[in-house]
Amino acid sequence: AQSxxxxxxxxxxxEEAPVELRCNYxxxxxxxxxxxxxxxxxGLQLLLxxxxxxxxxxxxxxxxxxxxxxxxxxxxxxPSVHISDTAEYFCAVSxxxxxxxxxxxGGGTRVLVKP
Amino acid sequence: xxxxxxxxxxxxxxxxxxxxxRCSPKSGHDTVSWYxxxxxxxPQFIFQYYEEEERQRGNxxxxxxxxxxxxxxxxxNVNALLxxxxxxxxxxxxxxxxxxxxGPGTRxxxx
Numbered sequence: 001a002q003s004x005x006x007x008x009x010x011x012x013x014x015e016e017a018p019v020e021l022r023c024n025y026x027x028x029x030x031x032x033x034x035x036x037x038x039x040x041x042x043g044l045q046l047l048l049x050x051x052x053x054x055x056x057x058x059x060x061x062x063x064x065x066x067x068x069x070x071x072x073x074x075x076x077x078x079p080s081v082h083i084s085d086t087a088e089y090f091c092a093v094s095x096x097x098x099x100x101x102x103x104x105x106g107g108g109t110r111v112l113v114k115p
Numbered sequence: 116x117x118x119x120x121x122x123x124x125x126x127x128x129x130x131x132x133x134x135x136x137r138c139s140p141k142s143g144h145d146t147v148s149w150y151x152x153x154x155x156x157x158p159q160f161i162f163q164y165y166e167e168e169e170r171q172r173g174n175x176x177x178x179x180x181x182x183x184x185x186x187x188x189x190x191x192n193v194n195a196l197l198x199x200x201x202x203x204x205x206x207x208x209x210x211x212x213x214x215x216x217x218g219p220g221t222r223x224x225x226x
Contacts, residue, residue, distance in 0.1 A: 004157075034214070043119075043205055044158070044217040090157055094215075100171030101212040102148065105157035 002027040002093050006106035013081055014114050021076040021109045023091030031093045033074040034103065035065055038088045047089075050074065061085070086113045117142065119208050119218035127224045128196050136191040136221045140208030146170075147189040148215060149181060150205040158205055164189055165211055193223075201225045 007022040025031065032051050036044040048059025055067040065076045074091060088110050092103040120139045128134050140147050146165045150158035160173035164183035183189045187208075193200055201224050207215035 036217070043219040044207075046214060046216065049214055092157075100163050100165070101146075101209065101215070102160040102163055102171050102173065103150075103158070103207075103215060104160070107157050108155075 002031065002095060002104045004091050004093055004104055004106035006089075006091055006109050008109050009107065010110045010112065012112045012114060015083055016080050018077065018079050019081050019085075019111060021089050021091075021111070023074045023076065023106060025072050025074065025091075025093045027072075027093060027095065029095050031095055032101075033065075033067060034092045034094070035059065035063070035074070035076050036090045036092060038090065038108075040087075044090065047076070081111070081113050083113050083115065085111060087111060119206055119216055121204075121206050121218040121221050123221060124219070125222045125224075127226065129226050130196055130198060132196050133192065133194045134196060134223060136193075136204050136206075136223070138189045138191070138206030138208075138218060140187050140189070140206075141216055144208035144210050144216075145187055146209045146211040147183055147187065148207045148209070149189070149191045150207065151175075152203040152205055152220070154202070161191070196225045198225050 003026045005024045013019045034049045035047040050067045058064045088108045091106045094101045148163040149161040152158040163171040167183045178194045180192045203220045205220045206218045209215045
């Protein structure tokens, strides 16, 4: 079984400051890794994903994440946030197997960008 | 290209009733997954359908059932509703075994 831990439930940050959201996972097999964003009263939007290859992954809206296999982490970063980045962010994993690719999510990190 | 669509947007039911939620996948996708997101929590996997069969199931009781149609659209049925079933129900589609894309969700309130 897999599990995902998002170490910060809330992250307040000032506009134009950098932000890092931490994600650690546990799995006995190889995984795919994802970050999704959820704006109020909306569904989830894919920010970026790691399937294989380069461990530094770039996504939409200036976000990037780095896969660290030895530390089982997949932290999300943005060098300069905007007010519009205020949202909830979810880290998720799925296992690499033929019989389905269910996602296991962390509890989420709420980012509040202050002017 | 239309994304994943879900209906209805909101739904209010009373305890003991039954509900059906609907999902149309993104064009070209053959797999539909359903998730339950309680307030303030991350989504929890309910089940996944591929080729009209349930391929994977999460830790949900048999009151939760589903169906996938030949056009890949899907329904989620919940019987004997409980107060604790109040949540946002999210549908996601993918082209197995690739990335899942989510719809806007259906907000279910059980009174």
